[in-house]
Amino acid sequence: MSDAPLDGLKAKVATAELGPEAEEIGTVTHIADGLADISGLPDAQFGEILIFDTGARGFVQMLDTESVKAAFLDPMTGVEAGSVVRRSGQLLSVPVGKGLLGRVVDPLGRPLDGLGPIVAEAMMETERPAPEIIERDFVAEPVETGILVVDALFAVGRGQRELIIGERQTGKTSIAIDAIVNQKRSDIISVYVAIGQRSTAVRRVIEAVREKGAFERTIFVVAPATAEPGLRWLAPFAATTMAEWVRDSGGHALIVYDDLTKHAAVHRELALLSRQPPGREAYPGDIFYLHSRLLERSAKLSKEKGSGSLTALPIAEIEAGNLSAYIPTNLISIADGQIVTSAALFAGNQRPAVDIGLSVSRVGGKAQWGALKAVSGRVRLDYAQYLEMKMFSRFGGFGDAAMKARLARGERIGALLTQPRFEPLSTPAQVALLAALDAGGLDTIEPGQIAAVKQALEPLIAAEPRLAAFRESPAKLDDELRAVLVACVKSAVGRITGGAT
Ligand SMILES: Nc1ncnc2c1ncn2[C@@H]1O[C@H](COP(=O)(O)OP(=O)(O)OP(=O)(O)O)[C@@H](O)[C@H]1O
Numbered sequence: 133m134s135d136a137p138l139d140g141l142k143a144k145v146a147t148a149e150l151g152p153e154a155e156e157i158g159t160v161t162h163i164a165d166g167l168a169d170i171s172g173l174p175d176a177q178f179g180e181i182l183i184f185d186t187g188a189r190g191f192v193q194m195l196d197t198e199s200v201k202a203a204f205l206d207p208m209t210g211v212e213a214g215s216v217v218r219r220s221g222q223l224l225s226v227p228v229g230k231g232l233l234g235r236v237v238d239p240l241g242r243p244l245d246g247l248g249p250i251v252a253e254a255m256m257e258t259e260r261p262a263p264e265i266i267e268r269d270f271v272a273e274p275v276e277t278g279i280l281v282v283d284a285l286f287a288v289g290r291g292q293r294e295l296i297i298g299e300r301q302t303g304k305t306s307i308a309i310d311a312i313v314n315q316k317r318s319d320i321i322s323v324y325v326a327i328g329q330r331s332t333a334v335r336r337v338i339e340a341v342r343e344k345g346a347f348e349r350t351i352f353v354v355a356p357a358t359a360e361p362g363l364r365w366l367a368p369f370a371a372t373t374m375a376e377w378v379r380d381s382g383g384h385a386l387i388v389y390d391d392l393t394k395h396a397a398v399h400r401e402l403a404l405l406s407r408q409p410p411g412r413e414a415y416p417g418d419i420f421y422l423h424s425r426l427l428e429r430s431a432k433l434s435k436e437k438g439s440g441s442l443t444a445l446p447i448a449e450i451e452a453g454n455l456s457a458y459i460p461t462n463l464i465s466i467a468d469g470q471i472v473t474s475a476a477l478f479a480g481n482q483r484p485a486v487d488i489g490l491s492v493s494r495v496g497g498k499a500q501w502g503a504l505k506a507v508s509g510r511v512r513l514d515y516a517q518y519l520e521m522k523m524f525s526r527f528g529g530f531g532d533a534a535m536k537a538r539l540a541r542g543e544r545i546g547a548l549l550t551q552p553r554f555e556p557l558s559t560p561a562q563v564a565l566l567a568a569l570d571a572g573g574l575d576t577i578e579p580g581q582i583a584a585v586k587q588a589l590e591p592l593i594a595a596e597p598r599l600a601a602f603r604e605s606p607a608k609l610d611d612e613l614r615a616v617l618v619a620c621v622k623s624a625v626g627r628i629t630g631g632a633t
């Protein structure tokens with residue numbers, strides 16, 4: 133028998149270092165409001181996870197000359213001045229992969245839904261560089277939201293950042309949720325990240341998505357108002373990393389940040405607590421950089437990089453219609469366009485309450501389906517003119533027929549742009565409605581009946597054999613297709629009005 137195994141062990145024992153392992157240990161010097169000052173960790177890195185003696189975790193949020201500041205990711209109960217803190221040597225990272233689909237997690241990827249551990253394909257850092265310019269491609273394919281006013285007038289392309297901005301309770305979240313729900317038939321994976329929201333509001337969103345059938349294609353990252361500021365701060369970065377995994381594996385992802393105004397507020401909170409110099413509206417000077425760094429990670433990747441995409445719908449809240457406050461102007465200038473919701477329109481029962489005049493999509497036009505583009509060109513202008521005319525016509529005295537016709541047309545556009553929640557319209561149906569509008573096919577029906585026409589239309593289009601190719605790819609619209617689509621709308625109108633047309 134050979135002694136070889138024993139010899140090996142002997143050699144190991146002989147060379148074993150019995151001295152203590154080098155470990156950097158810091159001490160909490162001050163603690164309050166979810167933030168700890170720690171001395172004795174000169175080598176700690178920005179974003180590194182630290183472990184307190186209670187087991188609670190935090191991350192390095194600011195490096196100072198003498199100390200570091202750490203934001204808590206767990207409740208800080210039990211940690212006090214004098215408590216010991218250890219470095220983990222690990223930067224903030226989250227689980228990524230298919231295992232997150234249909235799950236509700238916190239910004240560290242810990243399950244909040246009681247459905248057991250997340251099966252991760254990998255761990256990825258939450259702070260990742262945005263793709264370089266040469267790694268990108270042009271935004272050229274649409275994200276179909278199913279919301280006519282968005283798809284027709286403010287189309288969103290894959291890789292675009294389109295801000296949804298408006299006052300409180302004007303339907304901002306609803307627009308984003310409709311867009312997520314509409315992906316149940318697409319190849320897009322959605323990520324919804326709730327930052328500083330009331331837990332009940334988040335629960336409503338999750339339930340809505342579950343009920344409407346896109347749950348298995350969606351990841352929910354939740355840091356409610358009651359979560360530690362560190363978690364709320366981390367949430368959008370963590371969620372972006374999860375979405376980037378989809379993008380980088382050649383897939384398509386859509387991320388909704390609900391909302392970045394609250395994220396800006398928590399960034400300000402942490403900055404003020406760690407005594408960074410306050411700038412405009414008391415926000416620290418790096419808030420613009422923080423959010424542009426975040427939103428730059430949304431991109432359409434080049435062929436060499438696998439052609440994946442990440443589209444962002446950041447949400448922002450404004451007060452009293454003031455789009456020129458600090459955070460809104462920052463976000464507007466970072467994003468590729470904005471969908472503005474208005475309290476006045478919402479109060480006037482225009483749903484979604486999108487302000488046509490203030491909204492814009494700067495790159496989406498190139499990504500819009502060709503057929504939709506062909507029929508939506510004049511709608512915005514016609515509607516804007518109608519709104520103005522309507523104001524004047526209230527004074528009376530506008531009796532000529534041409535004017536009446538334009539008012540009637542405008543009313544019908546208004547009815548087309550009105551859409552209840554969770555009633556998405558397919559792109560072929562949107563094209564059909566706008567083509568019919570253009571051909572006068574809706575002039576004979578009362579605006580109040582248009583909602584019913586929309587509902588009757590979808591099955592007619594789905595059953596029309598001549599539209600088989602068009603349903604797959606509504607890229608082009610020739611006269612023949614246009615006629616078929618208009619005929620579908622006419623028969624839908626006929627059903628609603630009892631065959632009178
Ligand atoms: N298209 C719509 N049709 C009918 N109701 C709608 C529509 N859009 C929104 N609502 C209703 O309006 C209310 C506010 O919507 P939502 O929560 O989306 O607004 P918000 O701007 O995100 O609000 P908050 O400022 O509280 O976040 C909800 O009760 C919602 O059901």
Ligand SMILES: [Mg+2]
Pocket residue numbers: 304305306390
């Ligand atoms: Mg909301």
